[in-house]
Amino acid sequence: MIPQFTLPSNDKKHIEFSSPNIQMAIDYADLVADMECEIATGYLDKLNISFDINDKNTSSATWTAQDRIAALLWVFYNTNEEPFFSTSYKCQCGETHHVECDWGDLLEEFSQGNLNQTQETRLTDSIVYKVTPFYGWAEQHLEMMRLDLTEEQEKGILADIKVMRVLLQIEFKGADNSTFESRIENAVKMKSTLSLAEFKVLTEKVNEYNTLNPHGLNSIVSELGEVTLLTPPIDCANKEKEAGEVEPTRLRLHFRGNDYLPKVN
Ligand SMILES: [Zn+2]
Structure with missing residues (x-):
């Protein structure tokens, strides 16, 4: 069961997602990498119990870009036993550190906004x-x-x-x-x-x-509309450095929607 999801842009809008099934994982195995926004829309709509194919207003295309990223991660996090990823980065201390991040930590930095459009x-x-x-x-x-x-x-x-x-x-x-x-x-x-x-x-x-109007996960949208997620601050792992001597690092993760689709392992 995936817990109810609240849109980061609107705290009155609650979404019930069903769990992705094996057929979906098979269908998504052969994806076009450059069409991930369109694929994400289809995927989120398929899982959204209140999606109505005859009513475009119920589509995740009407959610904000941040709502959609948070929703993809929400489903991914709640349907995977090990929602971790490993990466390495060049720290300010000069060394390269290998880290394991928990997607749950990113979801904890979630911010709820209530977005309206501006005045005329x-x-x-x-x-x-x-x-x-x-x-x-x-x-x-x-x-x-x-x-x-x-x-x-x-x-x-x-x-x-x-x-x-x-x-x-x-x-x-x-x-x-x-x-x-x-x-x-x-x-x-x-x-x-x-x-x-x-x-x-x-x-x-x-x-x-x-x-x-920040909302959803900590992220940056580029001039070209591509989204990069920021991890929570990661402390330097260099044992020779005193605590606080090196500023913690927020890693930038280029968000690729296809990475969070169901997979057959
Ligand atoms: Zn370091």
Whole structure:
């Protein structure tokens, strides 16, 4: 039994997950590594007892990126007998330490927020907007854009991803914001409407919103929308150093959703 999960972005939203079965592990054995956000949506929806295929609002695509990471880890942690991982890192003391981390320790640093969008703000005479959280559907869209990255086109696509990373967190007044497809269309249209100076203001507002609304596990979202988790502080294991002499280290783990899917061992 997986204990009830509360969305980090909304303490009134409780999710009951069923346990992954063997068939799912078989289905996920042959995954496309670059489509993990989309795969995560399908996986979380399959396990979510209240997911209704006819109601998009029940999909994990409508949860925030942090909600989804926490949910994947929650299921993983509660269905694995040994939820540990080993890694090594170069410590400030100069040595390389080998450590074993418990996913439960990461889940303990979980923060509960109650996210709302911001008040309506006027950008220009004709543009009024709100900042919204970074949702799963937006994360999925950026993942699709990253799939197009090839060496020749890299600069243009990278710039486009950075722009969309901001615009997908904006709801423009007067536009159709009822579905995530229309939100994506609005963002694409605004690329031809906004000046660079206006875009800079929106970027600052979105970054400020994300800083002021931490929720879920300790993590950093890059300009390209990729998430890195931070472990709890790890103490230096060098016996020659006095306690407190070397600052504890928070390791950065590039989050790969596929690592937390069920596997047949
Ligand atoms: Zn050390």
